[in-house]
Amino acid sequence: MLSLRRRKVRAGETSTSARAISSDLLSDLYYFNMTCPGQPGGLANNGSDTELVLGPAARTLLTLGYNIAFCGLLRVDELLKIQFHDITTWQNPETGQTKVTIKLPFRKTSQFGDIKPFVFWELPEEFQHLCVVRALAAWLKKTRMTQGFVFRKIRAQDRRAEENEPMPSEQFLAMFRHNLLDIKVDYVPYGTHSFRRGGCQWLSVERRWPLRQICEWGGWSQDFSHLTIVKYLISWNDNPHVDRDDFFNMHRLPAVACPTCNRSCHCA
Incomplete structure (x- = not known):
C-alpha cells in the first residue's frame, strides 16, 4: 500500500479522501426516506445499478446502515x-429508555479479539x-427478521435476499449514491x-468530544504521535464548517441551539 501511494505521488496524483458526510445531510436523507411515497424498488431484472430504484425496505435498511456507521465510526x-446474534437490546424498566x-x-484494528462493544442509547x-x-x-418492524445477517442484498421489487449472505459493499455504495x-x-x-469520517467530525465539532x-x-x-485520526478530521475535500468571512465575525448569527445545554454560541 505504501509503495502504491509513492508511485501515485511520483506520477503527480493527489490522494483524496471521501468527503465526510454531515449530520445535516443525514437529516435530509432521513426525512426524504421517511416521506418518500412507497413504491417497489430494488435492482432491475438485469441487475443493472443504473436502473436501481429504492423502495421502502431499501430506504429503511439504508437509514439503519447510515446511523450505525456514522455514530459507531465503522x-x-x-x-x-x-448479524443478529451480535446485537442485544435492553430497556430500563424505570425510565423506559x-x-x-x-x-x-x-475489526481491522482488532483482528485477534478483544473488540469493545458499541452501546447506543435511544437519542432525543x-x-x-x-x-x-x-x-x-x-x-x-418491517422485516420481522431475527437471525442471520442484518444487511442482506436487496433484489428486484424491493425484496431482501432469502439466503443468508451479506450485502456487498458495491451495492451499499450504489444505493447510497442513488439516495444522494x-x-x-x-x-x-x-x-x-x-x-466514518463524518461521524468523527460530528463527535469532535458538534458534540465536542475530547x-x-x-x-x-x-x-x-x-x-497521538501517529496522528491517524487527523485525516478523519481534516481534508481539503470536505465542506467548510465556517465561512472564511466569519472566522473573526463576532456578530454572526448564532448556531443551532444544543438541546442538552441550550447554548447557541459558536464558542460553546
Missing part, C-alpha cells in the same frame, strides 16, 4: 458483516435522524468512508 465492511449493544464479529427527538435504536426498531441523487446532491465526492474519547470509542490507538 468501516462499511465491518457494518455489513453484523432503550439501548442497543453491538459486538462486532471482527432532536437527533432521531441519527438514532440507531429507532432505525433498528423500524427495520425489525434523490435529494439533488452530487454523489461523486462521497464514498463508503464518508460515514480527542482521547473519540479514539477510545472508534478503536484508534491513543498514541
Whole structure:
C-alpha cells in the first residue's frame, strides 16, 4: 500500500479522501426516506445499478446502515458483516429508555479479539435522524427478521435476499449514491468512508468530544504521535464548517441551539 501511494505521488496524483458526510445531510436523507411515497424498488431484472430504484425496505435498511456507521465510526465492511446474534437490546424498566449493544464479529484494528462493544442509547427527538435504536426498531418492524445477517442484498421489487449472505459493499455504495441523487446532491465526492469520517467530525465539532474519547470509542490507538485520526478530521475535500468571512465575525448569527445545554454560541 505504501509503495502504491509513492508511485501515485511520483506520477503527480493527489490522494483524496471521501468527503465526510454531515449530520445535516443525514437529516435530509432521513426525512426524504421517511416521506418518500412507497413504491417497489430494488435492482432491475438485469441487475443493472443504473436502473436501481429504492423502495421502502431499501430506504429503511439504508437509514439503519447510515446511523450505525456514522455514530459507531465503522468501516462499511465491518457494518455489513453484523448479524443478529451480535446485537442485544435492553430497556430500563424505570425510565423506559432503550439501548442497543453491538459486538462486532471482527475489526481491522482488532483482528485477534478483544473488540469493545458499541452501546447506543435511544437519542432525543432532536437527533432521531441519527438514532440507531429507532432505525433498528423500524427495520425489525418491517422485516420481522431475527437471525442471520442484518444487511442482506436487496433484489428486484424491493425484496431482501432469502439466503443468508451479506450485502456487498458495491451495492451499499450504489444505493447510497442513488439516495444522494434523490435529494439533488452530487454523489461523486462521497464514498463508503464518508460515514466514518463524518461521524468523527460530528463527535469532535458538534458534540465536542475530547480527542482521547473519540479514539477510545472508534478503536484508534491513543498514541497521538501517529496522528491517524487527523485525516478523519481534516481534508481539503470536505465542506467548510465556517465561512472564511466569519472566522473573526463576532456578530454572526448564532448556531443551532444544543438541546442538552441550550447554548447557541459558536464558542460553546
